[in-house]
Amino acid sequence: MFNRAGFNLVITEEGIRAINNTLGNLVLESGARAVLLLDKGGQLIAAQGETNALDTLSLAALITGSFSSTKAIAGLLGENEFKVMFQQGTNHSIFMAALSNTQNILATIFPNAITVGRIKYKCLQVLDTLEEQMKAMYSSTPESPFRKAAAAEPKINDLF
Numbered sequence: 479m480f481n482r483a484g485f486n487l488v489i490t491e492e493g494i495r496a497i498n499n500t501l502g503n504l505v506l507e508s509g510a511r512a513v514l515l516l517d518k519g520g521q522l523i524a525a526q527g528e529t530n531a532l533d534t535l536s537l538a539a540l541i542t543g544s545f546s547s548t549k550a551i552a553g554l555l556g557e558n559e560f561k562v563m564f565q566q567g568t569n570h571s572i573f574m575a576a577l578s579n580t581q582n583i584l585a586t587i588f589p590n591a592i593t594v595g596r597i598k599y600k601c602l603q604v605l606d607t608l609e610e611q612m613k614a615m616y617s618s619t620p621e622s623p624f625r626k627a628a629a630a631e632p633k634i635n636d637l638f
Contacts, residue, residue: 485516486616493615494524500607501526508600511570512590515608518542518581525613532587541574541585569583573597577609584608 501513505527512527514534522538549559563574573586573594584605588597 485633487523488615489523493611496610496611497524498526500604500611504586504600504604508586508588508597510586510597510600512587514538514541514581514585514587515612516542516585518545518576518583522546523582527587537585541572541583543582545574545576562598564598564630566590566594571597575601575605577605579609579613580587582608582612 497515501515501524503531505511510527512525512529512532512534514522514529514537516538517523520539520542522534545559546562548563552559559576561576561578565572565574569589570587570595572590573588575584576582577584579634584601584617585598586601
């Protein structure tokens with residue numbers, strides 16, 4: 479199991495491009511309206527699909543809160559947590575799945591004309607790929623865009 483303690487999430491251009499490609503393909507292949515990748519702390523990492531009409535930041539916070547509250551329910555049933563959640567509305571539904579080792583959540587919003595079985599199947603197919611993509615960004619080290627300054631001591635000493 480990947481333990482992200484002591485690791486920082488470093489979002490790189492190539493890392494986020496790979497994640498956006500994975501999420502974009504999921505939207506296209508499943509027929510979902512939108513797909514969000516979240517940190518369990520409530521931060522939105524990436525989103526694809528029809529996200530302009532959605533309050534993605536509020537959704538991210540509420541979805542992670544929902545996972546946190548159901549963790550307590552899971553504990554009462556002798557489980558560590560529930561890895562998958564589903565909410566059905568009149569017009570739209572949301573399928574949520576926790577990535578196993580990186581503490582991230584994949585949330586897929588879809589119209590009710592699409593079956594939850596199709597969404598679940600497509601989402602579970604990409605979880606391992608997203609897991610590896612996120613592990614790479616948790617493992618990477620940030621590179622500074624700044625050059626190291628030349629030592630100033632010799633020039634300062636020449637002044638006195």
